[in-house]
Each structure stands twice: as structure tokens, then as C-alpha cells.
Amino acid sequence: DAGITQSPRYKITETGRQVTLMCHQTWSHSYMFWYRQDLGHGLRLIYYSAAADITDKGEVPDGYVVSRSKTENFPLTLESATRSQTSVYFCASKDRGMRDTEAFFGQGTRLTVV
Amino acid sequence: GESVGLHLPTLSVQEGDNSIINCAYSNSASDYFIWYKQESGKGPQFIIDIRSNMDKRQGQRVTVLLNKTVKHLSLQIAATQPGDSAVYFCAERDGNQFYFGTGTSLTVIP
Numbered sequence: 074d075a076g077i078t079q080s081p082r083y084k085i086t087e088t089g090r091q092v093t094l095m096c097h098q099t100w101s102h103s104y105m106f107w108y109r110q111d112l113g114h115g116l117r118l119i120y121y122s123a124a125a126d127i128t129d130k131g132e133v134p135d136g137y138v139v140s141r142s143k144t145e146n147f148p149l150t151l152e153s154a155t156r157s158q159t160s161v162y163f164c165a166s167k168d169r170g171m172r173d174t175e176a177f178f179g180q181g182t183r184l185t186v187v
Numbered sequence: 188g189e190s191v192g193l194h195l196p197t198l199s200v201q202e203g204d205n206s207i208i209n210c211a212y213s214n215s216a217s218d219y220f221i222w223y224k225q226e227s228g229k230g231p232q233f234i235i236d237i238r239s240n241m242d243k244r245q246g247q248r249v250t251v252l253l254n255k256t257v258k259h260l261s262l263q264i265a266a267t268q269p270g271d272s273a274v275y276f277c278a279e280r281d282g283n284q285f286y287f288g289t290g291t292s293l294t295v296i297p
Contacts, residue, residue, distance in 0.1 A: 108287075115276055115287035116231070132284065163230050178230030 079164050079179035086154050086186055094149045094182050096164030103169045105147035106176070107131075107139065109160040116163065122147055154186045199294045206264040208291045210277035213258060217279035217286075222251055222262045225290070226273045234262070234275070269295045 077098040086092045096105065107119040108131075118131030120139040128139050136158060138150045147166075151158055161183050167176035200206045212220070218239045223231035237244045237251045237260075244251050250263040260277050276290040 113289055115289045116278075116285075117287070118285065132286075165230070172236075175233070178232070180228065180230050 077164060077166050077177050077179045079162075079182050082180065082182060084182060084184045086184070088155060088186055089153050092151050092154055092184070094151075094162055094164075094184070096147045096149070096166075096179060098145055098147075098164075098166040098177070100166065100168065100177075101144055102166035102171075102177075103144070104167045104176075105141065106165040107137075107147065107149045108163045108165065109133065109158075110163060110181070111160050119149065119162075151184075154184075156186050158184065159186045160184060196289070197292045197294070199296055200267050202269060202295050202297050203266055206262075206267045206271070206293060208262045208264075208275045208293065210260040210262075210288050211258060212260060212277070212279045212286075212288075214279060214281050214286070215255070215258065217281045219280040220251070220253060220260050221278045221280075221285075222249075222260075223276055223278065223287075224271075224273045225276070231276070264293075267293075267295050269297055271295055 080095045103124050106121045108116040110116050117133045119133055119137050120131055122128045122141040125141050125144045128141055141147055161181045163181050164179040165176045221236045222234040224234050225231045235246045235249050235251050237253050242253055248265045252261045272295045274290040274292050276288040278285050278287045
């Protein structure tokens with residue numbers, strides 16, 4: 074199916090474990106983004122990527138690692154999960170020349186770190 | 188850091204009435220603003236945007252007003268419908284970075 078999909082939708086992990094959240098888009102959009110959404114903070118940008126093999130830090134990158142070996146995938150890895158990383162994570166994509174308003178968001182991954 | 192906040196965390200309106208959702212921003216250098224709608228269990232969806240050189244922009248049943256003097260943004264929804272029930276939040280752009288508000292939960296009472 075065309076679109077942007079995140080997996081898993083829900084994840085519970087233990088403190089200290091590594092966990093990877095997946096994001097896949099079928100449009101070959103150049104830009105991909107990872108946000109976290111927390112009560113009282115709104116969406117905050119973790120990392121973004123302008124193209125394959127190009128990634129940049131956002132507002133809250135600490136504790137996260139990303140990669141972009143293929144245009145369609147943008148996995149987000151928590152190398153050693155902490156309780157403060159309990160959040161809802163959203164992936165988004167847009168293509169060059171597209172307005173920011175035309176970015177498409179995935180349905181989110183709710184991550185709980187216990 | 189940036190500060191984008193909403194005056195009211197929750198809002199309940201009667202079906203058919205108009206809704207007004209407010210947003211305060213702190214960065215006078217922000218040049219672009221967006222309103223998003225987020226339904227439960229879904230990602231944000233774009234509603235309407237406005238550039239800092241505008242005071243008002245209208246869409247279908249929605250109007251965004253920008254008051255740069257007091258750094259205030261509002262979203263007006265005309266003839267609110269049950270399908271409008273969602274969390275609404277604003278975002279401001281400063282350079283290449285977007286900063287998002289915390290959201291107002293709108294409930295439409297049938």
C-alpha cells in the first residue's frame with residue numbers, strides 16, 4: 074500500500090535495551106523526519122534526513138541514532154532505552170519542492186520504557 | 188528555546204457553533220505558522236497555514252488569524268461538526284526548524 078507506515082505501533086521495552094522503530098515510505102520522498110510527542114511539549118524533532126546517507130540532528134537528538142541507507146526507510150534506534158524516552162514517536166516525509174504543509178505523517182509508535 | 192503554547196488545553200463546543208482555538212508563540216523571528224489536527228491514534232494532519240506577512244487566511248470552514256504584535260495565533264472553525272473533535276496544535280517556523288505547541292483537545296457535543 075502506498076503511504077508512510079511505522080512499525081511497530083506499540084512497543085514496551087526495558088530500561089537499557091536497544092530498540093529500533095521503523096519508518097517506511099513508498100513515495101521516494103527525499104526528506105524524512107522523526108518526532109517525539111509528549112504531553113506538555115508538543116512535537117519535537119529528533120532527527121531528519123534530506124536524502125539517503127544524509128542525516129542531521131534536530132532539537133532532541135540525544136540518546137537516539139538514525140540511518141538512511143535507502144531512501145524509503147528511516148529507522149530510529151534507541152541504543153539504551155531510558156524511561157524518559159517513553160513517548161509517542163512520529164515519522165514524516167516530504168519531497169523536495171513540497172511545502173512543509175505537504176509533509177505526511179505516519180500513525181505513530183507508542184513506546185513505553187519500563 | 189522556543190515556546191509555543193496554547194491558552195486552553197480543552198474546549199467543548201455544541202455542534203453547529205463556531206470554535207476558536209488559540210496559540211501563543213514567543214519567537215518574533217518566526218515567519219510561518221501551521222495549524223494541525225490530530226485525531227486519536229493518528230498522525231497530525233495539516234489544516235491551514237499562514238505566513239508572517241499576513242494577518243488572516245481562510246480555508247474551507249477554517250480561518251487563521253495572526254496578531255504579530257502580541258504573538259498570537261488563532262484557529263476558527265465555523266459550524267463545528269462531530270468530525271472536528273480532535274487535538275489541534277500550532278507550529279511556528281524559525282529558519283529550518285519547526286516548533287510545535289502542546290495542543291488543545293476539541294470536543295464537539297452533538
